Amino acid sequence: MIKIIFRTLMSLIILLLIIVVYLSIIGVKTKKFNSKIISQIKQIEPNIELKLNEVSARFDPFKFVINIKTIGTDLTYRNKIIKIQSIKSNISIKSYLNNKFALTGISISTKSLLIKDLITLVRLINNDPKLFIAEQFIKNGYLVADLELEFDELGNIKDNYKFNGFVKDGKISFSKRYNLNKIDFIFEKKEKKLKFNEIKLFLNNKNILITELIVLKQNKEYLISGKLNNNNTILSKNEIKHLISDDLSELDIKEISFNSKNNFKFKLNKNWKFKNLNVKSDIDIDTLKLKNPLKLKNIFQKIKKEFIFKNQKIKLEYKKDNLSINGGGEVFLQNKADIVEYEIHKKKNEVKF
Numbered sequence: 001m002i003k004i005i006f007r008t009l010m011s012l013i014i015l016l017l018i019i020v021v022y023l024s025i026i027g028v029k030t031k032k033f034n035s036k037i038i039s040q041i042k043q044i045e046p047n048i049e050l051k052l053n054e055v056s057a058r059f060d061p062f063k064f065v066i067n068i069k070t071i072g073t074d075l076t077y078r079n080k081i082i083k084i085q086s087i088k089s090n091i092s093i094k095s096y097l098n099n100k101f102a103l104t105g106i107s108i109s110t111k112s113l114l115i116k117d118l119i120t121l122v123r124l125i126n127n128d129p130k131l132f133i134a135e136q137f138i139k140n141g142y143l144v145a146d147l148e149l150e151f152d153e154l155g156n157i158k159d160n161y162k163f164n165g166f167v168k169d170g171k172i173s174f175s176k177r178y179n180l181n182k183i184d185f186i187f188e189k190k191e192k193k194l195k196f197n198e199i200k201l202f203l204n205n206k207n208i209l210i211t212e213l214i215v216l217k218q219n220k221e222y223l224i225s226g227k228l229n230n231n232n233t234i235l236s237k238n239e240i241k242h243l244i245s246d247d248l249s250e251l252d253i254k255e256i257s258f259n260s261k262n263n264f265k266f267k268l269n270k271n272w273k274f275k276n277l278n279v280k281s282d283i284d285i286d287t288l289k290l291k292n293p294l295k296l297k298n299i300f301q302k303i304k305k306e307f308i309f310k311n312q313k314i315k316l317e318y319k320k321d322n323l324s325i326n327g328g329g330e331v332f333l334q335n336k337a338d339i340v341e342y343e344i345h346k347k348k349n350e351v352k353f
Helices: 002-025 034-044 093-097 115-125 129-137 237-243 246-251
Strands: 028-030 048-051 055-060 065-077 080-092 103-110 138-150 162-173 179-190 193-203 206-218 221-236 253-268 274-291 306-319 322-332 337-347 350-352
Touching: 034 048, 034 080, 034 103, 065 093, 080 093, 080 115, 115 129, 115 138, 129 138, 221 237, 237 253
Parallel strands: none
Antiparallel strands: 028 055, 048 065, 055 065, 065 080, 080 103, 103 138, 138 162, 162 179, 179 193, 193 206, 206 221, 221 253, 253 274, 274 306, 306 322, 322 337, 337 350
């Protein structure tokens, strides 16, 4: 009799282990949790409509939760649709059995979305004036993103959310002078930190690479820092006119070709005004041509109508209204090149050479 009980007990244990292993590794297909997931998401935002297909469910015996996943669904908010690639979620078995808020976390991966459509959707939820401005400037671009949320026992979203993805073929138009297109980048948002990597774009058809850009929220301001590189950039006279201020227009620069590596940071307040600009640059000027502003023909008969600067190596630093420029290279004022070195220091309105 004892042997029978022991064998029965062992058989039940083995069967239970097989079921646990099967549910943990292979899982099951079911629609049993669909209504529960939809109802609890509606507790967060009542206007969201979610159409779930059959979900795959796996049991996690260590955390005592059920991991579920569904592929190919639609999220609708006030008749605006977002195409979803997949939704993953964790359901607390204990909370589920006690009829409490059971979702401990949810991960949403989107299909390719038109950025303007996404901004329109977000404006329905949070009608921030800055989103309206962004909607007017952004002309094109596609986004693929992953969103990870965690919930407390009451269904409130925790602050440790993660939002990451990439943007492809963006286009921004905010001025007749500046045209930004072919914008590609990777982004990651965690709590108060927004990080961009490998931002590739064309500014007025000139290739620019921002290897890193970090936006960090500090109280009511944002600290923005980044690294910007450009290679083999050539600017004509007309292009230079669009980029430089009127104060420098008297230089009458004809052409410039250069490479540069730049580190920068500044603060931006809620009114979009920036301060504490800090820039460090290494600039290699291959060629710089500018109109000769000096009337020295009577003294130097071979002086050229254009001054040509070649192979200039320049280090530039700007911080709190202090500008420092150290450089040197070849200068063609007449037929032969002269080697020059220079230091320029500007503090507010005071300039020293």
